[in-house]
Amino acid sequence: MNPCRRIILAWIVLSATVVSAAAAEGFRDRLEYRVETLALGTYLDLRESSMNPGNLLALPRYQAGLDLRPDLALDLGRIGLSVRPRLELRNRWYEEGARAGTRDWADSAYVNEWRIEARLGRGLYLSYGRENLQWGPSYLISPSNPFNRGNGEMNPRTEEPGLDYAWATWIADRRWTFSAIANTDEGRLQARREFSRGYAFKTDCTGERWYASLILSTDEEDERLAKSGFAGWNLSDAVLVHGEWRIGGVRREPAYLLGGSYTFGGGSFLVAEFFHDRSGCLEERIWDCYIKGGADMADILVRRNYVMLQWTDPELIDSVHLTFRWIRGLDDHSDRMIGIYEHEIGERTMLFATGGRDMGATWDEFGSIASGAVMAGVSVVF
């Protein structure tokens, strides 16, 4: 079927489902839905490098796309259901490599997240499904998460892949929460290393203006216990500090992240973070990190030391939101600058633009594939 027709048909089916479900007696108060439609364009300023010789990765210079992102949740009291199907349509222009001068269409339909949950009472919850499971206070990367360190902060319009989890949570009181988690499948995370089931036991404690979590985890490939955690403190109404860490497990060497934020009187805030991973790659050329060092292409940062500064103004001029982020790789001295612009128009519509600029040599981490990228478009929410 033609991709456009497939998208339109899916849209009609989904809209009819939502509307009929919402209209059905008894479901009106139980069904929550939010449907976001994105029309977007991207530009990628590719570089010729050993990471992508002759555009071996077949990356398009331009893309125009349409995304449909419905979030549906049904509350049946003791049982909760949620599903987040995704439809994507892309028209791609190639200017480099074997496909140079060509255009093609690509479409995909998948369920990024879904979940069924049983609420057993007394603060006990059981769930199974595909989720983008994230925790911790850090912005750059989440070293305490044994399942996926990426946290999607690079581009808020790009969704992190869902993995399959079985989950049991007991919220003992307002201070203590205990969770047992089994990662049963890699889901949509395309990791290079072979997947093995992972297990974690997580203890969360919330104190007066501080919080902390301890995670014990292991997986079937490497049964050694990994210990990780995170903590945050509210030093004042404007100053927050946080940390995340991990010791042992598959990566063996420890990693930690330290950070803090300051909120100005107008509401804008500045975040600073330092990240060190002793198992990070020290090879001079980033390509060797993947060939010799065993780095995973799915990992967002592969070297040892980074600093990050981020400034966000959630309400700069009425409905304009701005974020600037600078990441410095301290080992190869490469930099990545990211700017995120969002402009609200009316009650349902938002214009957005995300621009990234990598400043480094072709053998550095930032700059080895592209020197810049832009994504811009419009989002409409129903």
Next chain:
Amino acid sequence: MSGACMRLSLRTWAAAAAIVSGALACAAAADDPVAILRRADHARGNPGGVSFHMRIVSLENGRTSQLTVFVQARAYDFLCEELDPPKYKGQKLLMVSGNMWFSKPGLSKPIAISQRQRLMGQAAHGDIAATNYADEYDAVVAGEDVVDGEPCTLFDLKARTKKATYDRIRYWVSKERIVGVKAEYFTVSGKLIKTARMEYANRSRSGGPFISAIEIRDSLISENVTIMTYIEPRFDDIPPGILSLDRLSR
């Protein structure tokens, strides 16, 4: 004097002493700033649990914005879910033990935010929470005043720690209703940030006054005003799963 008379006399004296000491205690409580502030705090929150819709209307530099949220609160903890306009639907704000997190669709995980961050217009995120002036501030009675024809005690509140949202507050508490009806908020440097007026048309579970509206006005540009209206509060227990960071994005 007979023994019976002696016992009667002792009982009488004991009863009289109890009455006098009770009356003195009541009088002291009535004049005790902490006791008064605690009663005023109770009219702006509920230790057991309360849920309500809140409509926030903000007029900033000639531009009007509106936001409707659903708040579930227990003591000083709350979960605020944004309902309307549609572009904000699904955004959530959680405060537990003074820690605040923000979550929205598309955001992979909740982010920790400070209480200073604004919700809309002049309203800070922390303004949704019940006040705890009795514990967070040292109170001094600064005098008496009349607000909208209502006699009030004027308190000068000074933050005990840096953790308090505001460094200093001038707080007008109605003498008759024991509720805060007006407040002025100051920075550390003594600069007036904003003023607030409170209304109590709602009723608590015990039938006492409960907050129904807060009007917050910018001290520099008095035309910039934000009105928070509390709609149909329900006083029910809030399950622990509602006020849980683990379940904020789930």
